[in-house]
Amino acid sequence: MLDHIGIDVSDIDGSKRFYAAVLGPLGYVMTKDMGEAAGFGVPDGEKKSSDPAGEFWIAKGNPQPPLVHVAFSAMTRGAVDDFHKAALAAGGRDNGGPGLREKYHPDYYAAFILDPDGYNIEAVCHLPG
Known part of the structure; x- marks a missing residue:
């Protein structure tokens, strides 16, 4: 449905590091670095x-x-757990640890975290455990 989404960040270099660390467990990588902007997505062979x-x-x-x-799709519950751990290690703030939201x-x-600018970032898996 969506082609892309963009947000403004106060510290571009810090946010590049943060999102590279946080999105890695979900299978996303930095796909374009334009200095004052950066795009993240799946590796070339997996584009949707x-x-x-x-x-x-x-x-x-x-x-x-x-x-x-912003909610990112995770293919496993373990990836949600890894996202949350990576986010906290990268400087994110907990906004709801990994678990079922029945x-x-x-x-x-x-799992939910607040990024360095206060954005509510989620990783979610809809598959049964």
Whole structure:
């Protein structure tokens, strides 16, 4: 449905490091580095979008409320756990540890963190454990 999403970040270099560490466990890599902006997506052979440079973009700017919530797809519950650990190690703040969120559906397994600019970033696996 979406081709890409972009957010402004206050520290582009720090955010590149943060998202590279956090999205790695989910199978995403930095696909384009333009200095003041960077795209993240799946490696070339696994693309599901026509955008060759990434589906998630960060750009140097001035984040302004209201801040957004971005949920990244994880193929396993273990990847959600690894995302959460990597996010905390990279300087993210816990906003809901890995676990089932049955209010959404019985197999909704997710973790939430706040990135360095306060964005609510989620990894979610919809598959049964």
